[in-house]
Amino acid sequence: xxxxxxxxxxxxxxxxxxxxxxxxxxxxxxxxxxxxxxxxxxxxxxxxxxxxxxxxxxxxxxxxxxxxxxxxxxxxxxxxxxxxxxxxxxxxxxxxxxxxxxxxxxxxxxxxxxxxxxxxxxxxxxxxxxxxxxxxxxxxxxxxxxxxxxxxxxxxxxxxxxxxxxxxxxxxxxxxxxxxxxxxxxxxxxxxxxxxxxxxxxxxxxxxxxxxxxxxxxxxxxxxxxxxxxxxxxxxxxxxxxxxxxxxxxxxxxxxxxxxxxxxxxxxxxxxxxxxxxxxxxxxxxxxxxxxxxxxxxxxxxxxxx
Amino acid sequence: xxxxxxxxxxxxxxxxxxxxxxxxxxxxxxxxxxxxxxxxxxxxxxxxxxxxxxxxxxxxxxxxxxxxxxxxxxxxxxxxxxxxxxxxxxxxxxxxxxxxxxxxxx
Numbered sequence: 001x002x003x004x005x006x007x008x009x010x011x012x013x014x015x016x017x018x019x020x021x022x023x024x025x026x027x028x029x030x031x032x033x034x035x036x037x038x039x040x041x042x043x044x045x046x047x048x049x050x051x052x053x054x055x056x057x058x059x060x061x062x063x064x065x066x067x068x069x070x071x072x073x074x075x076x077x078x079x080x081x082x083x084x085x086x087x088x089x090x091x092x093x094x095x096x097x098x099x100x101x102x103x104x105x106x107x108x109x110x111x112x113x114x115x116x117x118x119x120x121x122x123x124x125x126x127x128x129x130x131x132x133x134x135x136x137x138x139x140x141x142x143x144x145x146x147x148x149x150x151x152x153x154x155x156x157x158x159x160x161x162x163x164x165x166x167x168x169x170x171x172x173x174x175x176x177x178x179x180x181x182x183x184x185x186x187x188x189x190x191x192x193x194x195x196x197x198x199x200x201x202x203x204x205x206x207x208x209x210x211x212x213x214x215x216x217x218x219x220x221x222x223x224x225x226x227x228x229x230x231x232x233x234x235x236x237x238x239x240x241x242x243x244x245x246x247x248x249x250x251x252x253x254x255x256x257x258x259x260x261x262x263x264x265x266x267x268x269x270x271x272x273x274x275x276x277x278x279x280x281x282x283x284x285x286x287x288x289x290x291x292x293x294x295x296x297x298x299x300x301x302x303x304x305x306x
Numbered sequence: 307x308x309x310x311x312x313x314x315x316x317x318x319x320x321x322x323x324x325x326x327x328x329x330x331x332x333x334x335x336x337x338x339x340x341x342x343x344x345x346x347x348x349x350x351x352x353x354x355x356x357x358x359x360x361x362x363x364x365x366x367x368x369x370x371x372x373x374x375x376x377x378x379x380x381x382x383x384x385x386x387x388x389x390x391x392x393x394x395x396x397x398x399x400x401x402x403x404x405x406x407x408x409x410x411x412x
Contacts, residue, residue, distance in 0.1 A: 022360075025345065025367070203363065213355070265364040268324045272394035276365045 002112070004105060005292060007194050011201015016208070023199040031196045032261065036100055036159055038185040038192075039107075040166020041178065043122025047167065048174040055120040058241050062124045065236070065255060066131035070096040073225055074139050081217040083278070089140035090267040090274035091218075094283045095225055096132015097259030098125060100159060101200065102288060104193055106253040106296045113300070115246035121254075126163035128254055130154050133266045140271040150270040159262045200288075207285040210277040218278060222258075222286030230256035230295050231302070238306050249296075249303040256295055258283030311405035314412045315380040316372060319387055320346065320398040323367030329387065330371075336383050338373045339412060346370045359396070368396070374404060374412045 014021045023031075047055075070092035077088035103125050110117060133154050154160075170178060178185075211219060233255030237248030264280045321329060326343060333341055346368050349358035359368045373383065384399045391397045406412055 206360065260363065265324055268322070268365050272391075280363060280365060 002109070004108065004190070004194050004197050008197040008201040008204075008289075008292065011198045011203075012205040013201075015202045015205025022202060028196075028199055031192060031199065033158070033162060034185075034192050035104060035189075035196060036162035037166045038189050039100065039104060039122050040126070040163040041170040041181065041185050043120070043125075043163075044167035044170020045173070045175055045178045046119030046170075047123060048171045050119055055118075055123060058118075058120065058124060058243075059127055061236070061241060062127050062254070063131050065233075066096055066098075066128040067135045068096075069229065069255070070132050070135035070139060073221075076225075077221065081221050083218075084274075085143040086140055086145050086271050086273035087275055087278050089136050089143075089145070090271050090276070091221075091279045091282060092139060093133045093136020093267050094260070094263040094279040095229075095258045095287075096135050097130070097263045098128045098132075098254055099257035099259055099283070099288060099291075100125065100163070100261070101193075101196065102253060102257035102291050102296075103250070105197075105292055106250055108190060108193065109296050109300065110246045110249065115249075115300070116244060117250050118243055118247040121247060121250050122163065123167055124251070124254060126160060126167060129157070129160050129163070129259070129262055132259070133263050133270075136263070136267060137270045140274070145271055145273050150266050153269065154262070154266050157262050157266065200284075204285050204289065207281045210281040211285050214278050214281055218282050219286050222282040223290050226256035226258070226287050226291055226295055230291075230299050234299055234303060234306075238303075245303040245306060248306070249299045252299045252303075253291065253296060256287075256291055256299075258287045260284040260288065309407060311407060312409040314374050314404055314406050314409070315377045316374050316402045316404040317380040317383055318398075318400045318402070319371040319373075320348070320396075321369055321371065321387075321391065322395050322397075323364055323369050325391060325395060325397075326369050326371075328391075329369075332386060332390070333371075333373050333383055336386060337379045338375050338383065341371055341373045343369050343371045374406060376412070 073095050074088050074092045077083045077091050137150060230252040234248045234252030237243040237251035243251060260280050260283045264276060267274060267279060268276050319329060347360055348368060349356060359366055380401055384401060387399055
């Protein structure tokens, strides 16, 4: 069993047992900054080894899919989950955007099994952060809802800056320049990810009460949506984009994951009418564990048969 | 020796963390000469269920902003904050009389 998963489960259990264990907010912030930057830097270095032209089409498809997902899930959220327009738009934005930690766990899962992936996957991750959020805002605005303009905030939120910035720095300095940073950003990566997952488990454990209020329909959505988009992404990665089996699995995970850092803050400002607990509880307390425990292993298994 | 003091109002705004930048811009625009902000935690025990804001993620974080100013300015800020944010965000506003030593600062 993967220690990362066990530490996440420990966090959930500790929270449910009402332990006083908690990470100070600055530590949580620092861990997420480290993870975003490490993924960006490593992706940039890998990218410096191959022609950029290879990723233009996948990049365009990624942005298009990230933008399209909220429009696909929005009617389901309105009519099947029975959310108001504001709530449906907000939750849809969470599912159009991505979870960096789910991506990191999937990458680590594939790496442990010796399954290679395309080197530009972190670029696709960075590209998929913002379009879903913008689509969610448009869905709310179309119904006459919405508050402050958020385009600038979305484009320069810390996730995008650290990922895209890390990729740019990694790309410029290449393997040689990265060598001096490798002990911190590569060798310690899994250890820091483990700490982050322990903290995330504590947060998830505290979200179950919100989930009970949100109702079973949202829980079902939180499982069905990533299951469908995971397979869609994997098939799209294989047949449309010509990815390797590992790359296709990781692309499926990108589509399946839901944001719980960038989207909640952006949607809180952009659509203040929406209940912020719905999106974050569904993405963090349902979709994240579903992806980690079931979807990633299942997609990997499925990927090996394609 | 008794130091001379002057009366001012201290406006305390407890609000969601995501509002910080907008609150800072607002109090500046309405004439405050400065502000302090720090993070806090808390919750409510209303009849429709307990809710706690523990700082787990940006939408769960809470700030407390303090502005010391003339009463008229404080009331204008309080009204504007309540008008603009109280309907959809968690916001609490209180006003207290304080004594300051350097009135020109406020």
